[in-house]
Amino acid sequence: MPESIEPALLARSASSAGLRLESWYAESSRIFRFEAHEKVQHAWLGSRAGCCVCARSGEVERLFFTDDVTTEGISALLEGRPPRRPRLGRITGARSAVLADTPGDPQAEIRAVLVDMHLSLLNDVSGLHGVGLAYAQEEISFVSTHPDAEPRSGVDFRGELTARWYTETGGRRLLHSLGRFGLSAQSLIEQTRDGGDLKRAIKRSLRTDPPWPCPEGEVPLLWHPRALTTLLIPFLRAFEGDTMSGSGSWLRHADWPQPMAFSVVQDGAPGSVDHEGTERHAVTLFADGHPRAALCDRLTARKLGVEPTGNCRRAAWNGPAVPAPWRIRLQGHAACDDTARELQWGIAIHDADLIEWNPRERRTVLRVTDSNLIHQGTEGEGVEPFLVAGDLLGILGKLVGFTARVAPIGVPLTKQGQELVAEFLLPTAISAPVPLSGRVPMKNYW
Numbered sequence: 226m227p228e229s230i231e232p233a234l235l236a237r238s239a240s241s242a243g244l245r246l247e248s249w250y251a252e253s254s255r256i257f258r259f260e261a262h263e264k265v266q267h268a269w270l271g272s273r274a275g276c277c278v279c280a281r282s283g284e285v286e287r288l289f290f291t292d293d294v295t296t297e298g299i300s301a302l303l304e305g306r307p308p309r310r311p312r313l314g315r316i317t318g319a320r321s322a323v324l325a326d327t328p329g330d331p332q333a334e335i336r337a338v339l340v341d342m343h344l345s346l347l348n349d350v351s352g353l354h355g356v357g358l359a360y361a362q363e364e365i366s367f368v369s370t371h372p373d374a375e376p377r378s379g380v381d382f383r384g385e386l387t388a389r390w391y392t393e394t395g396g397r398r399l400l401h402s403l404g405r406f407g408l409s410a411q412s413l414i415e416q417t418r419d420g421g422d423l424k425r426a427i428k429r430s431l432r433t434d435p436p437w438p439c440p441e442g443e444v445p446l447l448w449h450p451r452a453l454t455t456l457l458i459p460f461l462r463a464f465e466g467d468t469m470s471g472s473g474s475w476l477r478h479a480d481w482p483q484p485m486a487f488s489v490v491q492d493g494a495p496g497s498v499d500h501e502g503t504e505r506h507a508v509t510l511f512a513d514g515h516p517r518a519a520l521c522d523r524l525t526a527r528k529l530g531v532e533p534t535g536n537c538r539r540a541a542w543n544g545p546a547v548p549a550p551w552r553i554r555l556q557g558h559a560a561c562d563d564t565a566r567e568l569q570w571g572i573a574i575h576d577a578d579l580i581e582w583n584p585r586e587r588r589t590v591l592r593v594t595d596s597n598l599i600h601q602g603t604e605g606e607g608v609e610p611f612l613v614a615g616d617l618l619g620i621l622g623k624l625v626g627f628t629a630r631v632a633p634i635g636v637p638l639t640k641q642g643q644e645l646v647a648e649f650l651l652p653t654a655i656s657a658p659v660p661l662s663g664r665v666p667m668k669n670y671w
Contacts, residue, residue, distance in 0.1 A: 230368065231296045232376060235278070238300035244280040244287065246303075250500055251276040251294045252367035252542045257332050261343040262357040268336065275542035278303065290543045335360065338414055339386075346388075346424060352431050356390040362410060367542075369502040371523060377502035383646050384413045384635075388423050392430050401430050406635030406646045408552065415633055422451060425575065429595060432607070437598065439611035439663035440670055445571030446613075446656040447564055447599060448624070450632040452574040453651050457555070458636065459582045459589060459617055461489065461649070464510045464518070466525030466536070466548040475584040482514025484622050486559055491520065491534070492552045492650070498535065500546060505535035510553075522548040540643035547640045554650040557627025564628055564653045566602030570671045571658075573597045573604050577613070590614040598670055611661060626655035 230251060239246040253274040260267045276299055278289040291302045301307065343358050350356075362384040370376040386405045391398050403426050407413035417423055448456065462468065463476050493507030501523055509517045519529060522537035525548050538549040561567045574596045581590035591613045597604040613620070631650040638645045 229296075230276075230294075230299065230376070232370060234296050235299055235303070238303045239278075239280050242304050244282055244303060247279040247281055247286070248369070248371040248501070249276060249278040249299070250367065250369045250539065250542060250546070251299075252365050253294060254366075255364045257335075257360075257362050257364075259332075259336055259339055259360045260357065261339055263347070263355065266336075266340070268332075277539075277542050335362070335410055335414075342417060342423070346427065350424065350427055350431070352392075353427060354391050354393065356388065356427070359387045359389070360413075361385050367500065369498070369500055371501050374502055377498045379498040379500075379502075381500075382409055384408075384410055385646075386413055386417060388427070390427060390430075399430075401427075404637075406637050407633065408635070408646060408648045412633040412635065412648060416635065422575070425595070429607070436607040436609040437670075438665045439608055439661060440572075440665055440667045441661060441663035442667040443658035444661050444667065445568055445658050447568050447571060447573040448654045448656060449573065449575045450634055450649075450651040450653060452577045452593070452595075453555075453654055454634045454636060454649050455577045455579050455591060456589075456613075456620065457649065457651070458579060459584070460621060461510075461550065461553055462638075463584075464489075464516065464520055465550070466519045466521035466529060466534075469516075469519040470525050470528045473584070475587060476516050479587070479618065481516070483618050485511075485514055485618075486625055487555055487557045487627065488512040490554050490556065491536075491550060492554055494535075494551070499537040499551075500539045501533070501537040503533045503535045503537065505551060508534050520548055520550055522546060524548075538645055540645055544643040545641045547643075547645075549638060549640055549645050550647040552648045552650065554631065555627075555652065557624075557652055557654065559626050560629050561626040561655065562628065564626065564655050567626065568599055568655055569602050571599045572608060572661075573599055574613075581614075582617075587617045588615070589617040589620065600671070611663060613659060613661070615659075620656075620659065623657040623659060624654045625657050627652040628654075 236246045256271040258269040274294045275292045276294050278299060280287050289302050291298055339358055339360055346356050365381040368376050368378045384407045387402060389402045391400045403423060405413060405416050468474055469476060489511040491508040494505040497505045499505055511517060520536040521534045523533045526533040536548045537546050539546055574593050576595040577591040577593045580592050593611050593613060596608045598606045598608060631652050634649045634651060636647045636649055638647055
């Protein structure tokens with residue numbers, strides 16, 4: 226936790242420099258990294274700290290940054306005095322081949338899971354070369370305040386797991402990588418349990434038999450959570466306050482209500498605050514076919530004339546404060562336990578890339594990269610990459626059935642030059658038939 230900072234002393238220092246103290250944000254982070262290669266493991270611990278202060282000189286807003294997270298260090302910065310120690314602006318830490326385990330140490334649990342996952346990949350996937358896992362997590366303790374409130378403290382977490390491997394084809398070596406993200410170590414473990422979709426992606430890259438051609442016609446689709454995430458990103462990001470407050474927001478120009486069989490909420494986090502010290506509220510973003518709210522920090526809340534929702538976020542202490550989601554949940558209205566068996570025939574989509582999004586026309590184009598034919602309720606042969614294209618609201622309106630169980634999917638978000646992580650809690654969803662421009666008639670399969 227950052228050292229105790231005295232707001233009254235900071236305000237006095239700002240005043241002596243002809244400034245009015247508006248707000249400040251201070252954080253300290255514990256960083257853990259772990260790498261596992263074919264015969265080598267390394268662990269690394271580090272830390273960093275810093276503070277951002279917002280003050281005004283007349284009508285001009287000024288930002289101050291320092292990695293001396295003390296009242297004296299911040300006061301010196303505001304008053305223009307030399308810092309009491311050099312500003313390092315870097316992470317300090319130590320690297321070791323082995324870090325000693327202690328009872329109840331969460332890092333020991335993470336290391337054990339990663340080692341088991343690595344061994345599972347090596348033992349269960351034949352023909353695999355050079356597989357390596359790299360895990361990084363940052364645990365952040367922060368204190369934040371704004372003019373209308375006392376300082377409040379909170380905690381934040383960011384984690385990333387990256388797998389790298391290579392395949393050999395015709396004497397050529399191809400390098401592959403796959404990343405997973407989370408707001409907790411538990412969600413990262415859940416996303417990669419028993420190798421999960423990492424193992425699936427690796428096996429797909431090693432496959433030598435050609436995939437089956439995509440059928441042409443109206444085909445029912447089964448959206449697994451990771452593919453559903455890609456489909457939903459343009460829709461969910463439209464609820465960010467700075468996007469919704471703009472005159473160009475496509476949500477403002479769409480016709481409502483829309484016939485959609487789901488609602489969208491942001492989970493609350495009782496007792497937790499955002500990076501402005503505002504409580505993180507539960508928010509219903511979409512329900513009954515209508516947008517209901519926006520994800521707001523204090524600035525965008527003022528623009529929209531609403532209360533802030535606790536969605537001010539930063540990637541680091543020296544990054545800009547922006548409105549962004551934390552943990553979003555999609556709730557389907559029509560439940561189905563066994564989606565593939567209920568669908569009976571169609572295509573199950575496991576992963577896809579968003580290759581085109583036109584907000585003005587709401588046109589979205591997804592390139593499906595991992596899918597299987599469904600025969601009599603069972604997933605079978607792999608299908609070649611194909612496109613799903615159309616009006617985003619039209620595609621979402623075809624979702625008609627959802628599992629009760631949801632899966633956490635970590636989503637990297639780029640905003641104002643910084644990388645944030647959000648989590649979407651999504652079910653598996655059944656879609657009514659969607660037109661596909663394939664290469665073979667549907668009667669070839671069903």
